[in-house]
Amino acid sequence: MTTMTEGSVREFKMPDVGEGLTEAEILKWYVQPGDTVTDGQVVCEVETAKAAVELPIPYDGVVRELHFPEGTTVDVGTSIIAVAVGGAAAAPVPEPAQAPVGGAEGAASAPAEAEEKKPEGRQPVLVGYGVSTSATRRRPRKGAQAPGPEAAASASIQAELNGHGPAVPVTRERPLAKPPVRKLAKDLGVDLATVTPTGPDGVITREDVHAAVAPASAPAPEPEAAPAAKPAASSPAPAAASYDTARETRVPVKGVRKATAAAMVGSAFTAPHVTEFVTVDVTRTMKLVEELKQDKEFTGLRVNPLLLIAKALLVAIKRNPDVNASWDEAAQEIVVKHYVNLGIAAATPRGLIVPNIKDAHAQTLPQLAASLGELVSTAREGRTSPGAMQGGTVTITNVGVFGVDTGTPILNPGESAILAVGAIKLQPWVHKGKVKPRQVTTLALSFDHRLVDGELGSKVLADVAAILEQPKRLLTWA
Numbered sequence: 001m002t003t004m005t006e007g008s009v010r011e012f013k014m015p016d017v018g019e020g021l022t023e024a025e026i027l028k029w030y031v032q033p034g035d036t037v038t039d040g041q042v043v044c045e046v047e048t049a050k051a052a053v054e055l056p057i058p059y060d061g062v063v064r065e066l067h068f069p070e071g072t073t074v075d076v077g078t079s080i081i082a083v084a085v086g087g088a089a090a091a092p093v094p095e096p097a098q099a100p101v102g103g104a105e106g107a108a109s110a111p112a113e114a115e116e117k118k119p120e121g122r123q124p125v126l127v128g129y130g131v132s133t134s135a136t137r138r139r140p141r142k143g144a145q146a147p148g149p150e151a152a153a154s155a156s157i158q159a160e161l162n163g164h165g166p167a168v169p170v171t172r173e174r175p176l177a178k179p180p181v182r183k184l185a186k187d188l189g190v191d192l193a194t195v196t197p198t199g200p201d202g203v204i205t206r207e208d209v210h211a212a213v214a215p216a217s218a219p220a221p222e223p224e225a226a227p228a229a230k231p232a233a234s235s236p237a238p239a240a241a242s243y244d245t246a247r248e249t250r251v252p253v254k255g256v257r258k259a260t261a262a263a264m265v266g267s268a269f270t271a272p273h274v275t276e277f278v279t280v281d282v283t284r285t286m287k288l289v290e291e292l293k294q295d296k297e298f299t300g301l302r303v304n305p306l307l308l309i310a311k312a313l314l315v316a317i318k319r320n321p322d323v324n325a326s327w328d329e330a331a332q333e334i335v336v337k338h339y340v341n342l343g344i345a346a347a348t349p350r351g352l353i354v355p356n357i358k359d360a361h362a363q364t365l366p367q368l369a370a371s372l373g374e375l376v377s378t379a380r381e382g383r384t385s386p387g388a389m390q391g392g393t394v395t396i397t398n399v400g401v402f403g404v405d406t407g408t409p410i411l412n413p414g415e416s417a418i419l420a421v422g423a424i425k426l427q428p429w430v431h432k433g434k435v436k437p438r439q440v441t442t443l444a445l446s447f448d449h450r451l452v453d454g455e456l457g458s459k460v461l462a463d464v465a466a467i468l469e470q471p472k473r474l475l476t477w478a
Helices: 086-090 100-107 109-117 149-162 179-188 206-213 255-268 283-293 305-319 365-380 454-469 473-477
Strands: 002-005 009-013 023-029 042-047 052-056 061-066 073-075 079-084 273-281 325-328 333-336 342-344 346-348 351-353 394-398 417-421 425-431 434-448
Touching: 042 079, 179 206, 273 454, 283 305, 283 434, 283 454, 305 342, 305 365, 305 394, 305 417, 305 454, 305 473, 342 365, 346 365, 417 454, 434 454, 454 473
Parallel strands: 342 394, 394 417
Antiparallel strands: 002 009, 009 079, 023 042, 023 073, 042 052, 061 079, 273 434, 325 333, 346 351, 417 434, 425 434
């Protein structure tokens, strides 16, 4: 996403590197003012709500200006770097901005003026979110166009009715809300155009959506008369919050962790979860893992219990295809998927992510082993792309690697089931009428009860358990 300005200086804007993302944090700049860049050269690394992504510049030239320092969260569609191309490349390069305090405003003034000169039809439009109206969360918006008298009057009346004081009118075509809030509104059947926003800059919050669906009750009592306002001079400014840095550490919630938190809260309060458990003797599965490690067909591939558990789940889904579905609230339809994009929960330094193996149902066991190995290594190196985390249908989370027996996993939004695998331990077990030490684990299957009833969920879990107890069934059931 670029814009041509006067003097052949191109403004490179923060692109939407994922589906419907609204912002990204600049983690690191790889160039500085005065550096020469070429088409396709990576100029910075950004972190979105899904992953860390490197951004290449789409043309040749000389860097004129970096509009934001590292650590700044920038809205999609906002210019982040100016590059002189053609004859303008030889023009003097301005001095880089000093400390970020107050410097960001001056750095963004030129792009803001260029944006004002554009026709309204050329303004950057976010995917599914209308025209972006704010530059970053670290500084106030510059160059805002004054609203018309009718819009101002309408906004003021609405704000007074809601008890929020004067409001700034919003001229965007669609209401502004972040993806988790849009998902919540969709699940609850709420039209965002009818919701009154209370967030900053007219952003609709989760509370606004919940208020819109709250059942009508008795008329609210008349508010008590507000006491006479005291002079501003008599109200001392609130003291800044403080804490003992030696005893507490505060970490900003952003990036992957922020997106994960919003998704889990949305899933927990929109999909009715049911979790079932089964304890399984996986001694034969563990023996098969050791045999496959010696098989020439698996040379160089990562073979572990998770591989056979994943294959067992895929076979169970093939035998019970209705479990592989999603709930379309808007259309009031159940969407049964004829493919399986198998998600694997992975713990990374940036938080928990769930990339998925596309069309895992069509892969052989060696192909699945290769896909799992690549997925894990890519996640650990922080190179998972946003596309790899979209479109999942079911998920496996292996809590057993942490020594945990099992858990009650929360569904990923848009999915119908998630399987948690507990630790595999040597335990006393009745085998062929005698108590013997056997390799045992506990599986937990959480599912959306709107889509999956108790019978279907039990069949899927029982099939997975049966395969792991007798892994030769993979040959007959696959």
